[in-house]
Amino acid sequence: MMMGGHVKIIIYEARWFVDECGNVRWQDKQQKKTRRNQVVILQDHVIQQLPENIQKGLFKTIDERVWPTSRNISIREVEDRLFELIELFTASGQVELICEQLDEQSKHLVEGNFDVLVGADGSNSFVRRYCNIQMISEGIEYACGVGYEVPENILPSDQTLHQALNCILSASQTRYMVNSSLSCQGYLYIRLGKNEYEALRQCLQKVQNRDEPLDLPNRTKWPQSPTLSIIREGLKFFNINEKFISRIAPIEINVRHASVVVRELRSEINSKQPKKILAFLVGDAAMNVHFWPGRGMNSGMKAAMALARNIQRSYIANILPHRQENHSSLPFLDFLDYESFMARLRAREQQGRSLRILDSPIDPTLKEAQINAYSDYWYEEHRKELKNKLIDTRKEFQGLPDWPHKTRAVTDTELEDVFSRIDCRTVTELALANAWPTREMNGVEVLVEDMFPVSQQSCLSLPKSVHKKPLTRQPTIASRRRFLILWIDGDTINKRSR
Ligand SMILES: Cc1cc2nc3c(=O)[nH]c(=O)nc-3n(C[C@H](O)[C@H](O)[C@H](O)COP(=O)(O)OP(=O)(O)OC[C@H]3O[C@@H](n4cnc5c(N)ncnc54)[C@H](O)[C@@H]3O)c2cc1C
Structure with a gap:
């Protein structure tokens, strides 16, 4: 949008396919693939940097404020809305979509007929490996994601909690968290100790089968065990009925x-x-943060905007004035700005957020809870402690000027009800688990506009003309790879198996 017809963008995406009508679509259940139903929290200060039509298009169907200064939206919804917004550009021929996995044999990499390669291909990035860029790890933690989908028209007893209560329960401790869209679809996240994580993996290996429904209430399939009771307690804490669970994933x-x-x-x-070709990394390909503070996609969007603005700046300075002459490349040194933007973003997100969580692991809390959980004296103490934490968080949130649930006060009864749902061990764990480190998480942000200021006017208007010759695409064939059997001449050992 910033460079109009001066640029052509070719996007490879392994999760797209071409249907019988020649349209590109996301692979879904019919293709035996699972869409991404995790809910992300997109920060206003990031979204406000996007062109206005993208801001509007992104929240066209779901525009939900759960926390102050941000909106909750599922990754699937983000993908669908952005895909819709790209259609005008594909119709005008400015953007070409290729429904394939990019690898060393891909047409464009073999032919080398491009100027810039952008790796926006996630944490296991092929582009990063292709460019021989190493990763530096700061630490590891373990968690579990429990996906749920609540259908419409359910019994009142099956209703999930209001988002105001989800926020208070999530922020009062750091063992369990819910991120949901409209309170009916989302994920319960659980921070796990290493042993718990290993036990969960073993348990899931035995039971989880992609082709049949999860059926968590089925005690023959999912018998009671310490690992499953961690999940069941989390569900009770947030009043999510087991029958709505669609997925359990160790993370x-x-x-x-x-x-x-x-x-x-x-x-x-x-x-x-x-x-000379310049290669860049953005999003999870460049940096993986802890998902608890919810900044991964926000950082990916910041990186993409910073890079786009840096490319535009370099193009205007170097190539536009000499356009009639020989085609030249963008100079590497122009992108020191992008490199330093990413270094600042990393300092803020990794040191300033993710490592604050890694520095305060859940394991010591779990050990202490194991010792204290079954003493009546300690149970009463921990019950009081957890109740005070819930009340303090409620007071803090409801006093915020931009609290989105002003008309929906959380009552004492709703807080008290929590204790009738969870067992004494969970009360102890949640009382001992640190509350959310709000101070470290808030505060100064690394802003794209500080290093790359841009006005909405500098975005070109949307393309009007459609492609003169509409693209005809062949429907995707499930597998296009061929396996060739090669053998060595004169090899007598394997002769019989040929
Ligand atoms: C449990 C959990 C909760 C989270 N919650 C939040 C939150 O609240 N807020 C937030 O901001 N972030 C959150 N995040 C992080 C966020 O989901 C990621 O940071 C974000 O999705 C990264 O986007 P990406 O485009 O860089 O990578 P991805 O989302 O991984 O996308 C990469 C894409 O590239 C494609 N691809 C990969 N390799 C190839 C190839 N060789 N050829 C073609 N295509 C390829 C993949 O199919 C995929 O579509 C969360 C993450 C997790 C795990």
Whole structure:
């Protein structure tokens, strides 16, 4: 949008396919794939930097404020809305979509007919490996994600909690957290000790089968065990009925980052005139943060905007004035700004947020809870402690000028009800688990506009003309790879198996 017809963007995405009508779509249940139903919290200060039409289009269907200064939205919804917004650009031919996994054999990498390669391909980035960029790990933690979907028209007893109460319960401790969209679809997250994580993996290996419903209430399939009771207690804490659970996933959180995010590659396809290509990393390919503070996608969006603005700046300074002459590349040194933006973002998000959580692990709390949980004296003490934490958080939140649930006060009874749902061990764990470190999480942000100021006017208007010759795409065939069997001449040992 910032460079109009001066640029053509080719996007490879392994989770797209071409349907029978020639349309590109996200793979879903029919293709035996699971869409991403995790709910992310998108910060206002990030969204406000997007062009206005994208801001509107992104929250066209779901525009929900759960926490102050942000909105909750599922990743699936983000993907669908952004995909819709890209359609005008694909119709005008400015953007080309390729429903394939990018690898060394991909047409564009083989032919080298591009100027910039952007790795926005997630934490296991192929582009990062292709550019030989190493990752640096700062620490590991373990968690579990429990996905749920509550259908419409359910019994009042099956209703989930109001988002105001979800926020208070989530922020009063750091063992359990709920991120949901409209209170009916989302994930319960559980911070686990390493032993708990290993036990959960073993338990899921035995039971979870992608082709059949999860059926958590079925005690023959999911017999009572210490690991499953951690999950069941979390569900009770947030009053989520087991029958709505669709997925349980162990999560290893490796807080790590790429050693560099800009690299100059040499394409030697034309050996007389080797070409320089710039490669960049954005999003999870560049940096993996702890998901508890909810900043991964926000940081990915900041990185994408910073990079786009840096490319535009470099293009205007270097290439636009000499457009009629020989085609030249963007200079590597122009992107020191992007590299330093990412270093600042990393300092804020990793040191300033993720490591605050890693520095305060859950394991010691769990050990202490194990010792104290079954003494009547300690139970009463911990009950009081947890109740005070809930009351303090409620007071803090309801006093915020931008608290989105002003018309929905959380009552004492609603807080008291929590204790009738969870057992004494969970009360102890939650009383002992640190409350959310609000002070460290809030405070100064690294802003794209500080290093790359831009006005809404500098975004070009949306393309109007559609492609003169509409693209015809062949429907995706499930697997296009061929396996060739090679053998060595004169090999007598394997002769019989040929
Ligand atoms: C449990 C959990 C909760 C989270 N909650 C929040 C939150 O509240 N707020 C927040 O901001 N962030 C949150 N995050 C983080 C957020 O989900 C990620 O940071 C974000 O999705 C990263 O986006 P990305 O585009 O960089 O990578 P991805 O989302 O991983 O997307 C990469 C894409 O590239 C495609 N791809 C990969 N390799 C190839 C290839 N070789 N060829 C073609 N395509 C390829 C993949 O199919 C995928 O579509 C959470 C993360 C987790 C795990």
